[in-house]
Amino acid sequence: MITVHHLNDSRSQRVLWLLEELGLPYEVKRYQRDAKTRLAPPELMAIHPLGKSPVLDDGDVRLAETGAIIEYLLEAHPASGLRPERGTEAGRRFTYWLHYAEGSAMTPLLLKLIFGVIPDRVPFLARGVAKSISKAMNANMIDPQIAAHTALWEAELARSAWFAGDEFSAADIMMSFPVEAAGSRVGYGADKPRLKAFLKTIHARPAYQRALERGGPYSYA
Structure with a gap:
């Protein structure tokens, strides 16, 4: 099962959107920004050394950075139609x-x-x-x-x-x-x-x- 470590009001919203477009099952672990500083909570440091979101877990695979996650998901699902043909x-x-x-x-x-x-x-x-x-x-x-x-x-x-x-x-x-x-x-x-x-x-x-x-x-x- 895919798990997305998701921070509110962040880039990770795009990963959830892609997963929905792909129709894949996944779980969301939510993290909330500090209401005053707007920084991510320290709990995210246990998931990624920089304490950033998104982070995606897929079995033994853990990925950070939205672009890397999107490429990983598209490579795993090449028939999705969400990536144009290479070389065009x-x-x-x-x-x-x-x-x-x-x-x-x-x-x-x-x-x-x-x-x-x-x-x-x-x-x-x-x-x-x-x-x-x-x-x-x-x-x-x-x-x-x-x-x-x-x-x-x-x-x-x-x-x-x-x-x-x-x-x-x-x-x-x-x-x-x-x-x-x-x-x-x-x-x-x-x-x-x-x-x-x-x-x-x-x-x-x-x-x-x-x-x-x-x-x-x-x-x-």
Whole structure:
């Protein structure tokens, strides 16, 4: 039996979604973030040295990192239809977005999160300076980077219905978290109709809804 060590409001929601799309039986072991710090609980350190989620157990196999878990599950179920044929244009796009979702997309979004909480994490007398630094970093570096990334996503969805082509794939599952996180942190205006439509479409998928039921509250949905 597959077990997913699942942290609320985290990347691991994508693993639950993929498992539902694959129709595989699995168990969920839930972990809750600290309500004040938003950090993962120390119990996760017993599962993975970095205390991160997701972690997947499948018999004697234990895997961390969403992309590695997704590749493992797709390799175990090659007839799923969730990975385009290798060597094709769709296959190359799939590989790009699968790795891009964590390799490039999450960096500015993580910085947005960090600089957003810095003013509340420093001593009271330093908060004015911290707020000024945070504001400058967002305006001069972080927000322009996020704008560039979201413009890339919007342009890609103008090429085809999904990130790897005309068919839904696990690349869309991987990209769901950065698209959701950016929508939560900066929002999508009238110039991002395809990203808004993408979110509406994936959130309506039955497998996505079942994953929410299994994983518990998820702020990005």
